[in-house]
Amino acid sequence: MTAKLTVLATGGTIAGIAGSAIASDYDAGQIAIEDYLQDVAGLGLAAELSAQQIANIDSADIGQPVWNALHRATLAALNDPECQGIIITHGTDTLEETAFLLDLTLPASKPVVMVGAMRPADAVGYDGLRNFANAVRVAGDGDAAGRGVLVVMGDRIFGARDVRKVRTRGTEAFRGFPRESVGLVTPSSLEWFGAPWRLGAGPQFDWAENLPEVAIVAAYSGLGAEAMARCIGPHTRGIVVAGVGEGNMPEAVRRELARRCGQGLQVVRASRADEGMVDAEPDDAANGFVASRALTPAKARILLQLLIASGQSDRAAIQRVFNGH
Structure with missing residues (x-):
């Protein structure tokens, strides 16, 4: 069954370019989401993807203006009866902060999955496409609803409250505490470690356009x-x-x-x-x-x-x- 998913892009390493397969530095947020989805199309994923570019920046620069736009777009997708799940591409440096903020201010009615990469798109061993394919599998799974905002990195699924970046290099850069991962995922498999914990739950806080x-x-x-x-x-x-x-x-x-x-x-x-x-x-x-x-x-x-x-x-x-x- 083909899932209809909305992709909201904010940039980050997953959309970054180094200009060399072995370069040590790169520019984040260089690939537009429409161009990125052309590469994704070759993976044969069982999903119909529509996309919106919210921003295309290094996640170190994400703050209130981008959060406001991202929250509005995510809420609109959640209220769209045609949309079955949302994927948000994001830089890894502040991914955990955006995930937690959205988790506290969105209903848990549909899957909301955040994903990034530790290596730019033209690097040897680019992890972005695999992470994205994993995110598609999670966002298209009905059992992902009721778990709040999820983060998919390195074949693991983390809850927004628990996830944290613990390494500056390598594809296994995220861990969860006090819960470790809440599931395992590959492009062809998905295993949850427990039942959804927020079924039917609404947002815990109203959205604030200007946080103190x-x-x-x-x-x-x-x-x-x-x-x-x-x-x-x-x-x-x-x-x-x-x-x-x-x-x-x-x-x-x-x-x-x-x-x-x-x-x-x-x-x-x-x-x-x-x-x-x-x-x-x-x-x-x-x-x-x-x-x-x-x-x-x-x-x-x-x-x-x-x-x-x-x-x-x-x-x-x-x-x-x-x-x-």
Whole structure:
């Protein structure tokens, strides 16, 4: 059976060109999606693909304007009765952030699958076409609905909450935490590791056209309160501390942030470690801090932005939302 799928393209390495099969550098976002689908047509995939170019840029440059356009296009595809699933091509550097943002703001009614590549299209061992073929298989599978936004990379399927980029090179660059992959896929096979967990679920947050400013500050040996304070501008509504260990920070920084919390700043403790939980501590309530649990600093930032945009300011209520992620 041929699935009718919508492809929304944003650029990235999957659409990148190096100019040499063995070059070490390349330009992301060089191939238009219509041209890319001409190459895809030769794979013989069981899908009818329609495409829209949202952007064609390096994912390091993706921000609110592209997110706004991408969200609108994805929501339109979800509401199109002819569309059975959506594929979003995206650069890998910020793929996990876009995936998590869309996961929190879209219904889980149809498959939404994000995909990228670690090597440009003219490189030896280009992984983009295989990843795309895998994404087509997932997006065309009815059991992919009810799982929120999914990421397909390296023959694995990840949930948006869990996925994170852990390597700068090689095609096995993504991992999941606390759940590893939620399924395995090849162009000819698909295996899920469990039942859908969001069947019938709507978006958890309304879309915000202008997300509030939330900064991420990395903790390190010798970080002082003044250096940290310089990261807080006049429009900064929140701070995520990429803390050492389980979200820890120097005492002087803690005192300064606790003072700022008393003035209305929202502060989330996360960890700069690749894997690990940051649980609430007894002092968090007194300090006014929130613990990120399993979320990376980048994802904690997005969740905090959405909470602030929704009007939430109560620390305990914010902590309960983080506990659920």
